[in-house]
Amino acid sequence: MFGYAEKILKVNLTTKIIDEYILSKKAREMFIGGKTLAAKIIFEFFNKKVEALSEENIIVITNSPLTATSAPSSSRFNVSTISPLTGLLISSNCGGNFGFHLKRAGYDGIIIIGKSEEKVYIDILNEKVEIKSAGQLWGKNTGETQQLMGEKNRGKLVIGRAGENLVKYAAVISEERAIGRGGIGAVFGYKNLKGLIVSGNKNIELYDKEKFIKHTKNWTKNLKKHPLTGEQLPKLGSGAILTMMHYRNLLTTKNYSRGNFEDFEKINAETMRKEHLVKNKGCISCPIQCARVVKAYGKEVKGPELETLALLGSNLENNDLQSIINLNHLCDEYGIDTITFGSTIGFAMELNEKGIWKNGLNFKDVSDLENILEKIANREGIGDELAEGTKKLSEKYGGKDFAINVKGLELAAYEPRAAQGMGLGYATSNRGGCHLNGGYMVIMEGLGLNVNGKTTKGKAAFTIFFQDFMEAVSAGGTCLFSTYSVLPAKFIKKPNSSFVRFVNKLIPYFGPLVGFLHNNSIVMSLNMKNLMPYPYALKMSTGFKMNIGKFLKAGERGYNLERLINIRQGLKGDQDTLPKRLTKELQRLEDKDSKVKLEKMINKYYKIRGWDENGVPTKKRLEKLGIGDYKI
Amino acid sequence: MIKVKFFGMINVKNNISQLEMNEGTVKEVIKQIIEKNPEIKAKELKEAVIFVNKKNITGNKRFSLKLKDKDEISFLTPSGGG
Numbered sequence: 174m175f176g177y178a179e180k181i182l183k184v185n186l187t188t189k190i191i192d193e194y195i196l197s198k199k200a201r202e203m204f205i206g207g208k209t210l211a212a213k214i215i216f217e218f219f220n221k222k223v224e225a226l227s228e229e230n231i232i233v234i235t236n237s238p239l240t241a242t243s244a245p246s247s248s249r250f251n252v253s254t255i256s257p258l259t260g261l262l263i264s265s266n267c268g269g270n271f272g273f274h275l276k277r278a279g280y281d282g283i284i285i286i287g288k289s290e291e292k293v294y295i296d297i298l299n300e301k302v303e304i305k306s307a308g309q310l311w312g313k314n315t316g317e318t319q320q321l322m323g324e325k326n327r328g329k330l331v332i333g334r335a336g337e338n339l340v341k342y343a344a345v346i347s348e349e350r351a352i353g354r355g356g357i358g359a360v361f362g363y364k365n366l367k368g369l370i371v372s373g374n375k376n377i378e379l380y381d382k383e384k385f386i387k388h389t390k391n392w393t394k395n396l397k398k399h400p401l402t403g404e405q406l407p408k409l410g411s412g413a414i415l416t417m418m419h420y421r422n423l424l425t426t427k428n429y430s431r432g433n434f435e436d437f438e439k440i441n442a443e444t445m446r447k448e449h450l451v452k453n454k455g456c457i458s459c460p461i462q463c464a465r466v467v468k469a470y471g472k473e474v475k476g477p478e479l480e481t482l483a484l485l486g487s488n489l490e491n492n493d494l495q496s497i498i499n500l501n502h503l504c505d506e507y508g509i510d511t512i513t514f515g516s517t518i519g520f521a522m523e524l525n526e527k528g529i530w531k532n533g534l535n536f537k538d539v540s541d542l543e544n545i546l547e548k549i550a551n552r553e554g555i556g557d558e559l560a561e562g563t564k565k566l567s568e569k570y571g572g573k574d575f576a577i578n579v580k581g582l583e584l585a586a587y588e589p590r591a592a593q594g595m596g597l598g599y600a601t602s603n604r605g606g607c608h609l610n611g612g613y614m615v616i617m618e619g620l621g622l623n624v625n626g627k628t629t630k631g632k633a634a635f636t637i638f639f640q641d642f643m644e645a646v647s648a649g650g651t652c653l654f655s656t657y658s659v660l661p662a663k664f665i666k667k668p669n670s671s672f673v674r675f676v677n678k679l680i681p682y683f684g685p686l687v688g689f690l691h692n693n694s695i696v697m698s699l700n701m702k703n704l705m706p707y708p709y710a711l712k713m714s715t716g717f718k719m720n721i722g723k724f725l726k727a728g729e730r731g732y733n734l735e736r737l738i739n740i741r742q743g744l745k746g747d748q749d750t751l752p753k754r755l756t757k758e759l760q761r762l763e764d765k766d767s768k769v770k771l772e773k774m775i776n777k778y779y780k781i782r783g784w785d786e787n788g789v790p791t792k793k794r795l796e797k798l799g800i801g802d803y804k805i
Numbered sequence: 806m807i808k809v810k811f812f813g814m815i816n817v818k819n820n821i822s823q824l825e826m827n828e829g830t831v832k833e834v835i836k837q838i839i840e841k842n843p844e845i846k847a848k849e850l851k852e853a854v855i856f857v858n859k860k861n862i863t864g865n866k867r868f869s870l871k872l873k874d875k876d877e878i879s880f881l882t883p884s885g886g887g
Contacts, residue, residue, distance in 0.1 A: 400814075401885040408817045411886040416812045420856050420881065433859075442886075443816045463886075479886050586887075608887065621885050623854075623863075657885045665883045667852050669863060 174198060175380040176238035176715035177206075178279045181214075182302065184295055186364055187228065187287030191302050194284055202717045203799060205648040206237030206281065208264035209731030211253035214284060215262065216734055216803060222742050225257035225356070226339065226363045232285040234275070234330075234369075237650025238714045241276035241377055243386055245393040246652035248273045248457040252330075255742065256355035257363075258341045258513070258562050259581035259605050262738045263355030266647055268456035271347040271371065274328030278373030289365040294322070294331075297371040307367035311337060314506040315346040322370050331368030332358040333508030334550040339363060340560040342513035342583075346505055349464075349475035350456075353510040355582060355604065380716035388713060392706040393460050400665040401621065401657040406463040407453055411479040411654075412442035414620050418483070421619035421626070422591040422760060422767070425584070426487040427536055428519035429577045429752075432588035432760050436492035440482050444494060449476065461654055469495075469502040477501040477511070483586030484515025489522065490536040500542060507550035513562055514549070516583035518542065520563045520576055530570040574753040580605035580744070589751070589769050590760035592618035594632040596769030598640065600749050601778060603735040609653055612639035617680070621660050623668060624680045627766040631684025633777040638687050638725075645728030649707050659705060688781045691729070697722035730798040733782075733790045741805040746788030749775060807834055807872045813882030815853060819845050831855065832868035834878060853880040 181194040194214070204210040211233040223229045232254045239247040250272025256263035275283070278297050285295075292307040310318050315333040322329055328347065335343035336358030343358025344351045345368070352358075361368070379385045397403040405413050415437065418424035422432030438444060445465065451473055455462035465476025477485070477497050481504075485497045504511045524530040532555060534545070548556025558566065563583050567576035577584050582605025589596035595618060598611025608615065614636055618626035643653055664673050690696060698720050700709045705721055712719040736744075750756070751769055760767035779786065783794030795801045809824040816822055819842070826837045835850045855862050856879045862870055872878060 400882075405814055405882070405884060406886065408814065409886070413813065414884040414886040417854070417881055417884045420859060420861070420879065438810075438822075441812075443812060443822065446817065447822075613887065616885060616887075621883050623861075623883075654885070660885075665885075668854050668883050669852060669867075671865075674863060 174201070175378055176711070177201060178276050178281050178375060178377065180280050181282040181284065182280050182297070183284045183286065184302065184304070185286045186289040186293065186304070186366065189304055201715075203727065203730060205645070205711065205727055206240075207235055207249070207251040207648040207650055208253060208266065209644060209648040209727065209734065210282065211235045211251055211264060212262065212731055212734045212738060214282075215253060216738055219741070223255050225255040225260060225360060228288045230255050230360060232357070232360055232364070233282060234285070235282035236272040236276050237648060238711055239650040241273045242379065242714060243389045244458070244651060244710050244714075245389060245396055246456065246459040246461060246655045247650050248459065249647070249650050249652055250275060251647065252345065252352045252357050254357055254360045256357070256582075257339070257359045258356040261580060261603070261605065261742050261744060262735050263357060263604055264735075265352040265354050265357055267347055267350050267352045268459070268652060269347045269350040270457050271328035271330050272650070273457050274372045276377060277375055278371050279375040283369070285364065285366065288363065292365050292367060294367045295369045297369065297373075299373040299375065310367045315508050316506055318368065319348070322368070324372075327370050327372040329368060329370050331508075332361045333506060335508045336362035338550065338552045338560070340509060340549060340552065341562050341565070342510040342517075344504075344508045344510045346508055349505055351505060351510070353512065354607065356510075358508045379714050381713045385710065385713035388702060388706065388709055391703070392710065395703060395706075396460050396655060396658050399658045400662055401660070402461050402654060406461050406654060409442040409446060410453065410463050410465045410476065412445060412477070412482050415441045415479060415482055416443070417620050418587065423588050423615060423619060424487050425483055425586050425588045427490050428488060428523045428575060429584070429588055429754060430575075432591050434487035434490070437487065439492040440486040440494050440497060445476060449494065449498060456652070459652065461652070463654060467498050469499045474498070474502045475505065480586045481511040481515070484512050484519070488515050488519045489539060491539045493539065496539050496542070500539070500546060503543060503546050507546065509546065509550060512585055513583045514546070516577055517559055517563050517566065518545070520566060520572070521559060523575060524566070524570055524572050527572070529572055577752055577754070578606055579751060580748050582606045587615045588760065590755055590767050592626040593629045593769060593774065594618055594636050596751060596755065596771060597632055597636045597774045597778060600751050600771055600775070601636070602640070603732065603739060609643060610640065612636045613643065613653075614639060621657065622664055622680075623677045625678070628681050629770050629773045631681035631687070633774045634684040634688035634691065634781055637691055637778065637781055641691070641725050641728035641732055643728070644731045645724050646707055648727060648731060649711055651707065691725075691781060692783070694722035694726045697725065726798065730800060733795060733798055734800060734803060736790055737803055737805050740789060746786070749788055806874060808875075808877040809834065809838060810877065810879040812879065813884055815845070815849050815880050815882060821845070828872055828874055830868065831857070831862070831870050831872065831878065834872055835868075850880055853882060855880060
């Protein structure tokens with residue numbers, strides 16, 4: 174089968190039986206790979222609600238048809254499971270080299286079942302798959318664990334102490350990159366699984382190698398010459414947007430009580446570049462090279478990403494960039510999600526400030542946070558409570574109105590009261606408070622483009638479009654940063670031109686057209702190779718009859734299937750909401766529009782999605798997507 | 806004096822963060838910047854996203870806006886990341 178390694182490995186940690194999961198060609202064509210393929214596997218594995226930290230839960234690791242090919246930014250892989258933080262489906266996507274090595278070993282994915290009695294890790298070298306003792310690795314940080322695992326040129330995926338101790342937002346680390354969100358590390362820890370190491374020497378056969386290489390060369394060239402992916406991200410990294418977020422009131426500050434931070438210049442990407450940057454680097458096959466190398470504790474380490482700069486910086490009113498760099502490094506070493514860590518600490522600081530929970534944590538003071546972080550990783554003292562995340566803390570101490578989470582997952586760095594579409598995206602995202610799975614509308618609402626963030630007009634349709642688009646891009650296996658090249662360069666280079674300003678004003682009025690196209694994707698049975706390079710790359714890789722319409726439909730199919738899993742896990746429509754701080758409190762008293770007007774968008778969102786008034790996908794819509802027989 | 810700040814690729818390309826200029830319209834301030842820092846291109850500043858006292862100014866009349874003592878003008882480039 175072209176584009177795929179063909180095998181999906183099944184490892185049962187309880188019985189130690191290792192075999193293969195059979196997947197038809199039709200299923201591959203429908204679900205492609207990555208998170209949507211993982212959703213199909215998880216949906217079929219259970220026929221009931223499953224507890225995250227139970228033997229029944231499974232971990233599904235998947236790569237994609239573009240992984241380990243010449244497609245740019247295509248080394249991504251996905252890990253999905255039921256989240257201990259939200260109780261819902263969580264999928265988390267990572268760069269680095271693990272996905273590449275997994276594919277070269279001859280696998281499109283690994284399903285990990287059951288629970289080992291002993292501490293173990295899985296070693297995969299082509300067909301040779303072994304469950305090995307991790308006794309000597311247990312208790313070690315992620316960096317040391319990867320070193321002890323041996324050979325450099327192998328893909329590694331490991332947990333740290335946080336995962337072992339079932340911290341609800343424990344991450345899984347590969348090199349210095351994180352499967353960050355939703356506590357997947359705790360599911361590894363519960364299964365007594367320290368990690369995986371993988372490599373192989375299989376080649377991937379492509380449907381039309383010549384056309385594929387020609388197309389991906391051109392795609393890479395376009396990324397290199399685009400002002401965002403060719404210039405700004407390599408020079409400034411993902412933190413490049415922090416300054417614009419401050420000016421547009423989009424930067425979470427003091428537990429989401431404000432959208433701007435007076436000391437933003439002390440923590441922005443420009444300052445990191447001047448004062449801390451050693452060099453930039455990136456994933457295998459990526460021409461963007463957005464990652465930063467900086468120094469912490471006298472050694473060269475990964476620099477903080479935008480989310481970390483904001484959640485450990487402005488969100489805590491912390492203007493000390495070196496402290497953010499250090500905390501970021503320690504989070505990676507312990508295996509902790511920096512977003513939920515920063516958000517949980519911000520919430521605890523506000524509880525302390527309001528006298529609701531006297532815990533000694535204060536805004537502007539991060540002097541004890543390294544100590545607190547270690548306590549969280551070890552679940553000691555106050556760390557044991559903080560290890561549960563924001564929602565659990567609010568259930569115990571109160572403050573639900575300013576406990577900034579959706580469905581249990583803490584929000585990312587974007588304050589949505591200045592970006593209605595981003596607010597709707599957070600509220601409806603299958604992962605919970607995730608900017609990417611939410612559609613990342615904020616890129617249109619003030620960062621890359623300047624579409625009016627205050628209006629709700631057209632936002633439901635655009636949010637759905639981008640949710641499905643990004644779902645499909647993830648399924649294909651490329652980094653979401655590659656989607657920036659879809660934005661015409663002129664819009665970035667000349668934001669003040671009459672034409673660009675006119676288009677920015679016009680975009681919300683295109684909502685009905687976007688909604689129509691969403692529901693009639695057959696209209697888009699074409700391949701515009703430069704504008705949207707993904708479908709054609711998938712077509713040349715796999716031989717599938719792929720075009721823009723089918724590609725977006727695959728994204729929509731995945732989004733709906735994830736929704737079905739969440740409903741089976743107990744999700745109700747009234748959970749498609751935001752904390753009251755964001756919907757009832759004005760961000761700026763002088764601006765009556767500075768709150769998320771969710772009530773104006775949510776019904777329209779359901780209607781365009783083809784979901785009923787309770788947010789349940791209708792039978793008609795599921796049938797249209799070819800998943801009518803997926804019943805909950 | 807007017808405080809002038811540079812961010813994004815303007816900051817990176819010209820290795821400049823902040824300057825102080827005399828009062829005048831936005832157009833006049835840009836002219837002063839170019840005169841004192843010829844490495845900066847007028848086009849870069851004219852095409853930038855401009856904030857005056859943290860308020861975004863757009864449209865063709867933005868260059869005639871008068872800046873007073875202690876005002877702050879910031880030049881940014883549209884951005885992506887996250």
